[in-house]
Amino acid sequence: MTGASLWPRYAEPADLAAIEAVPLADRHLPESTYALLCRAAAWWPDRPATTVLPDAERWREPVRRTFAELLADVHRYANLLRELGIRRGDAVALMSPNCADLIPATLAAQLAGIAAPLNGGLSRDHLTELLRLSGARVLITAGPELAPDIWATARDLAPGLDAILVLRPTGAAGEPAALPAVDGVRVGYLADLAAGHDDAAFDGEPPAASELAALFHTGGTTGAPKLAAHTHANEVADAWMIAANSLLDVGSAVFAALPLFHVNALVVTLLAPLFKGQHAVWAGPLGYREPALYGQFWKIVAEHRIAAMSAVPTVYAVLAQCPVDADIASLRYAMVGASPLPAAVREGFQAHTGVTLVEGYGLTEATCASARSFPGDPRPGTVGQRLPYQRMKVVHPETGEELPRGETGVLAISGPTVIPGYVVGHDETGYVLDGLGKLRDGWLDTGDLARLDADGFVHLAGRAKDLIIRGGHNIDPAMIEDALLAHPEVTAAGAVGRPDEHSGEVPVAYVTLAPGATVTEDALLTWAAGHVPERAAAPKAVTVLDALPVTDVGKPYKLALRADATRRALAEALGPFDGVAVDTVIEDATVVAVVTVASEVDEPKVSATLARYTVPARLTTEGNP
Missing domain, CATH: 3.40.50.12780 (ANL, N-terminal domain)
Incomplete structure (x- = not known):
């Protein structure tokens, strides 16, 4: 026909x-x-x-x-x-x-x-x-x-x-x-x-x-x-x-x-x-x-x-x-x-x-x-x-x-x-x-x-599960990503929530840069603060990567970014303790912190610090499974 x-x-x-x-x-x-x-x-x-x-x-x-x-x-x-x-x-x-x-x-x-x-x-x-x-x-x-x-x-x-x-x-x-x-x-x-x-x-x-x-x-x-x-x-x-x-x-x-x-x-x-x-x-x-x-x-x-x-x-x-x-x-x-x-x-x-x-x-x-x-x-x-x-x-x-x-x-x-x-x-x-x-x-x-929109065109705003919830306020990661993508030297951007003891989580961003780019992470943080339309959505950190992670079928993989953000946040929180190592794993689409402490570390105090974050965590003593 x-x-x-x-x-x-x-x-x-x-x-x-x-x-x-x-x-x-x-x-x-x-x-x-x-x-x-x-x-x-x-x-x-x-x-x-x-x-x-x-x-x-x-x-x-x-x-x-x-x-x-x-x-x-x-x-x-x-x-x-x-x-x-x-x-x-x-x-x-x-x-x-x-x-x-x-x-x-x-x-x-x-x-x-x-x-x-x-x-x-x-x-x-x-x-x-x-x-x-x-x-x-x-x-x-x-x-x-x-x-x-x-x-x-x-x-x-x-x-x-x-x-x-x-x-x-x-x-x-x-x-x-x-x-x-x-x-x-x-x-x-x-x-x-x-x-x-x-x-x-x-x-x-x-x-x-x-x-x-x-x-x-x-x-x-x-x-x-x-x-x-x-x-x-x-x-x-x-x-x-x-x-x-x-x-x-x-x-x-x-x-x-x-x-x-x-x-x-x-x-x-x-x-x-x-x-x-x-x-x-x-x-x-x-x-x-x-x-x-x-x-x-x-x-x-x-x-x-x-x-x-x-x-x-x-x-x-x-x-x-x-x-x-x-x-x-x-x-x-x-x-x-x-x-x-x-x-x-x-x-x-x-x-x-x-x-x-x-x-x-x-x-x-x-x-x-x-x-x-x-x-x-x-x-x-x-x-x-x-x-x-x-x-x-x-x-x-x-x-x-x-x-x-x-x-x-x-x-x-x-x-x-x-x-x-x-x-x-x-x-x-x-x-x-x-x-x-x-x-x-x-x-x-x-x-x-x-x-x-009124003409039926689709405006994407990220994945539903990628919403960043700061103190009960929903933040669309797309507004952060769009602001960073507007920078002439940024080629890709991904925004996720980083665990925070006061707000539950705060936004952070990861970017890749064009060949020969000279912009710094601090400069991008300033750029984002001036271009993200909502003050609460301005990222607390911008990290430059060689490539953003993708899934096995080539789609953007925010879980890997959230895992990295979680590791960085908990490592900073546990910084005062000597002999503590922080890693993260992804289990059933959930980021889990794996914290290993040396035998001489005050384990209850480490546990009390972790309890301030809404992150599933496993605490192990060095040398023990």
Whole structure:
């Protein structure tokens, strides 16, 4: 189906009402991600679908697939998975940096069963738990040539698996390395094992819209990992909402550099391009983390006529320093998200390239994207307008009552992209899903503080649990972060509460600086005092770090900052005692102080000092556990 019913005009905020005048059901979206791929292969069989770079230095030696070739490989890989016993309700784990074969492997996993992408950088305990939750018995993973560290992890995870299917680097030539035998586990290269399987059709029944397509892990670096369950309908709907962007025509090229265990990589740069026959150009296995990419970036944009890209602020800060040594007139949509965009980064990139940075917002539990901005109507300070057919409201953090426009509360989302739940177990019918307190009556509690303005644009104000409570007064950390980000030498900022014996906690801030910056911590403290609009919110300290901590899935990790602030506060309070060491650990999303005292120290006095703070603490004597 083509035409206005499928592709309405969607170029400015005022277009939203006309789009939603047509029910989503009348858009006749494909039933599944597989049906979406089949349609793309039927409409544009010979058009390039994916171009994958081996690495930045060899960007002129990519591996390309047309839409027809991509579908053929998906059929081969899915039929291999079916031979291995994978059925509709079975998960297939995928653990690899990006490479040419990971793309069809991911789509094949969604066709034969359910894709369960894993970040190979997670701890072994996390990975073991995610495999247990997913029930995956087949693992598609990077081999020794592609990522030796991930291959070593895969071998450690082998017990309990039925098969390990191995991926080679993009464009690998020659005979691959011999793979070691693993007792009771079938081990082989994916491409070799799939070579003899039918590439014209899938041997099983295709998935339905309501069936699960993927299990994406979400959460921080501590505590139990969670698996968010995406249906095919979730992913197809969100991909359509992204593809509906009128600025990106049929056949436009998009740049992909985020890892495929991230929802943005799957939905924005793999599924959405299938809707309009767009060409996805994928960076090498390190993506934006490959330093050499930046020296070649503008040449790659020019070569492939890249029209759109998405990245985090730090990427744009680096690109603003890279000489534009090619014709980049094709680039007209540069999306930024995941963390606050410093004004200096926005202005620097736009002045350097002439390309407007637009912010977006999304989360795994709403499939991927939920809000977008418009280059022709930039509104700095917002992350955009909600996407079509999604609903947003702001509710009181304690009562759950909806708040009027302009008031700050917790952002909630409903609509066709909200997941059915998290995997919490299995029964005779398959996965047991639960909202875990985040899903109520079809509404997702995002945990993000926000307000909606009169035009429905979203203004984020930090995480609800990141509120700083000073003497019973709630302080929004965003106002501190915004003030510091306004400094021309600050590239990132995070504000948290530091324990205080009088006020419960007081605000402190952590920042990173631009290369060559000369500003001092004291100068930043003075700057903040003059720019934070609320006197009580002015930070008591500003600490410069090389990088702000992030979670295993790349999101800002405030718990680590709170742990550092707690350690510093208690170490200062216990400074008069000789022989006392203070450390902190994070347990179940709570910062716990671990205080070790020498045997000669007056332990009751140390305990009395700790009791003045509302911080869970463990006191141990040196030499004793």
